[in-house]
Amino acid sequence: MKLATTLLFVVAVVATPREAFWAFGAHAALVAAAAAAGRLPPRFLLRRLLVEAPFLLFAVFLPFVGRGERVEVIGLSLSQEGLWAAWNIVAKATLGAAASVILAATTRVPDLLKGFARLHFPRVITAMMGFMVRYLDLVIGDLGRMRIALQSRAYHPRWIGQARALAAVSGTLFVRSYERGERVYLAMQARGYRGVMPELEAATAPAGQWVAALAVVALAAAVAALGWVLR
Numbered sequence: 001m002k003l004a005t006t007l008l009f010v011v012a013v014v015a016t017p018r019e020a021f022w023a024f025g026a027h028a029a030l031v032a033a034a035a036a037a038g039r040l041p042p043r044f045l046l047r048r049l050l051v052e053a054p055f056l057l058f059a060v061f062l063p064f065v066g067r068g069e070r071v072e073v074i075g076l077s078l079s080q081e082g083l084w085a086a087w088n089i090v091a092k093a094t095l096g097a098a099a100s101v102i103l104a105a106t107t108r109v110p111d112l113l114k115g116f117a118r119l120h121f122p123r124v125i126t127a128m129m130g131f132m133v134r135y136l137d138l139v140i141g142d143l144g145r146m147r148i149a150l151q152s153r154a155y156h157p158r159w160i161g162q163a164r165a166l167a168a169v170s171g172t173l174f175v176r177s178y179e180r181g182e183r184v185y186l187a188m189q190a191r192g193y194r195g196v197m198p199e200l201e202a203a204t205a206p207a208g209q210w211v212a213a214l215a216v217v218a219l220a221a222a223v224a225a226l227g228w229v230l231r
Contacts, residue, residue, distance in 0.1 A: 014096075
């Protein structure tokens with residue numbers, strides 16, 4: 001339910017016209033209300049949003065390289081169309097990322113995987129995501145032990161020619177992970193695995209959660225539609 005709500009909210013944000021500044025403010029209010037309902041502090045949300053910073057750097061250059069009518073801003077000649085495009089990317093990407101952060105922070109991984117399965121995502125992708133989450137700690141542990149082994153052998157790289165050992169470690173880690181995956185898959189097949197994990201308990205959302213989810217989607221859609229009417 002939360003996964004579908006987040007997807008529909010992101011669709012409404014993307015459908016909002018870029019000229020409707022007030023509409024993005026309304027979407028941001030919905031995100032803030034969801035974060036407050038999930039008891040997520042603003043600092044937590046801002047730290048997680050830093051992951052989008054490299055992708056937003058592209059938007060910074062659009063006003064400089066854009067074509068069309070130019071405007072003067074603090075002594076700089078900027079493209080008006082580039083400014084609109086930059087604002088459109090920053091606003092929609094930030095709101096979408098914030099909604100995704102709230103979803104990930106308030107939902108267990110097994111529930112997310114169940115949501116993907118019920119939305120009829122490809123089984124192969126869902127299974128890969130599940131195994132990745134379950135075995136990520138093991139891979140990180142292997143990497144940590146290899147790092148300690150290198151350090152115990154006085155390996156402290158100072159120039160690029162000494163990176164050969166890191167390449168060897170990466171190859172070894174890949175081979176170990178691949179072989180572990182094969183063993184796990186064969187063991188699961190021997191126990192009757194046919195591409196779908198058994199659902200041990202049926203997850204049903206209370207009526208109150210459905211009402212809240214539908215209200216968020218309806219408000220976001222109404223804001224997007226009103227933005228087109230008042231643009």
